[in-house]
Ligand code: NDP
């Protein structure tokens with residue numbers, strides 16, 4: 001008997017696919033493999049055609065919707081539309097973060113008030129905004145995941161204001177888990193090790209972070225987006241029932257050092 005969960009006829013929303021390297025894309029492929037009905041959201045019209053060609057690789061036909069998470073009305077109308085087109089929502093993968101590149105190098109305190117507010121808005125508040133908008137449409141045992149990073153727990157050079165945003169995100173996961181638990185909705189985070197994606201490109205000293213993990217982490221290797229996605233499948237499916245308010249590190253064990 002296979003223990004691979006079956007998600008046939010269950011609707012999952014995946015937010016944050018920029019391209020084929022995105023962690024969200026690995027999550028979408030894994031959910032698709034498990035038979036889920038997928039809704040993929042993108043930030044702006046210019047990303048639509050790229051996502052359409054990626055989505056054509058999926059087994060099931062996905063619904064594509066624009067959703068800029070800085071806009072409350074856009075979030076509300078996206079979730080209304082998801083409900084109209086796909087019924088109740090079994091789960092959401094929130095894989096979205098942004099900070100001004102200029103603030104992701106050098107001194108932490110050199111950032112501006114505006115850079116700080118934008119990073120916290122897109123990378124932390126958006127999780128709550130999305131959960132709030134989905135509330136009327138959640139299935140009774142729905143599950144939400146978000147992606148976080150170790151730089152929210154301890155100082156990692158150059159991560160700067162994103163570290164503060166991830167700390168806020170991790171804390172939001174706990175408050176949301178407590179509030180939504182009585183409704184049967186679980187909320188968890190995956191803390192991923194460094195993975196070469198568009199976001200990781202050209203920021204900080206990414207290569208040295210990859211090689212430090214390879215040399216020191218218990219597993220002595222880096223992790224793949226697919227490994228993050230299989231933990232995502234566990235949390236988003238019934239296999240993770242009983243787990244909420246948790247941060248699971250998928251980082252070869254680096255965080256224990
Ligand atoms: P990607 O660059 O592939 O994904 C980041 C996504 O954020 C993009 O799809 C981007 O959308 C989206 N986004 C930014 N601003 C907005 C907005 N206003 N509205 C909607 N979407 C927006 O990188 P990753 O896959 O690496 O990142 C996904 C998550 O994983 C992030 O939370 C990141 O912090 C986290 N993470 C990544 C790690 C890594 O090493 N890569 C390690 C640990 C955590 P668009 O392209 O359409 O603008």
Ligand code: KAL
Pocket residue numbers: 018097098099100101104148149151156157158159162193194195198199200203204205206209
């Ligand atoms: C310590 C690490 C090295 C890198 C330092 C900071 C990384 C911050 C992540 C943040 C999400 C990156 C950006 O916001 C980049 C942005 O300013 C420019 N890029 C874009 O606009 C592209 C086109 C779009 C698609 O990107 C976004 N985000 O919209 C952290 C490493 C080791 C681990 C990482 C990369 C963690 C993480 O949180 O992503």
